[in-house]
Amino acid sequence: xxxxxxxxxxxxxxxxxxxxxxxxxxxxxxxxxxxxxxxxxxxxxxxxxxxxxxxxxxxxxxxxxxxxxxxxxxxxxxxxxxxxxxxxxxxxxxxxxxxxxxxxxxxxxxxxxxxxxxxxxxxxxxx
Numbered sequence: 574x575x576x577x578x579x580x581x582x583x584x585x586x587x588x589x590x591x592x593x594x595x596x597x598x599x600x601x602x603x604x605x606x607x608x609x610x611x612x613x614x615x616x617x618x619x620x621x622x623x624x625x626x627x628x629x630x631x632x633x634x635x636x637x638x639x640x641x642x643x644x645x646x647x648x649x650x651x652x653x654x655x656x657x658x659x660x661x662x663x664x665x666x667x668x669x670x671x672x673x674x675x676x677x678x679x680x681x682x683x684x685x686x687x688x689x690x691x692x693x694x695x696x697x698x699x700x
Contacts (some may be wrong), residue, residue: 578613581620583640589626592669599673607671608632611643613654616663622670623626635672646670 590610599605608628612621620643624633646668654666 581613581618582635583620583622583643585637585640586621586623588623589628590623592625594600594625594627594632594671596674603673604630605671606674607669609636609670610667611646611670613666614659614663614667624678632671636670643670 574587592610594606594608596606608625609632610623612623613619614621618648622636622640622643624636628636634656650670654668656664656666659665
């Protein structure tokens with residue numbers, strides 16, 4: 574798969590998006606923490622990252638550490654990109670991005686199952 578955005582420059586916009594960090598299901602069913610918008614501006618061959626206003630320093634570091642991969646991310650998510658007209662009349666596309674996180678509810682469920690199994694095995698030993 575050739576990435577048509579490999580020649581695009583990638584930068585971080587100092588203006589933060591008004592959107593808040595949020596969680597949701599990613600394409601593959603894993604839990605994702607969405608922390609930025611990724612804009613593609615074809616007329617300028619640019620990809621621009623705009624962090625959400627409440628993204629943590631860790632979120633920002635994670636995103637900016639993988640900026641060379643942003644073109645690949647946009648290419649893989651191109652079917653979900655939103656198109657809008659910019660003030661100068663050109664078009665831009667954007668997707669929201671983030672990173673995969675462990676589902677806290679799955680973790681709690683696992684811990685409860687472990688506690689329950691230990692409680693049951695402990696009660697059998699007391700007989």
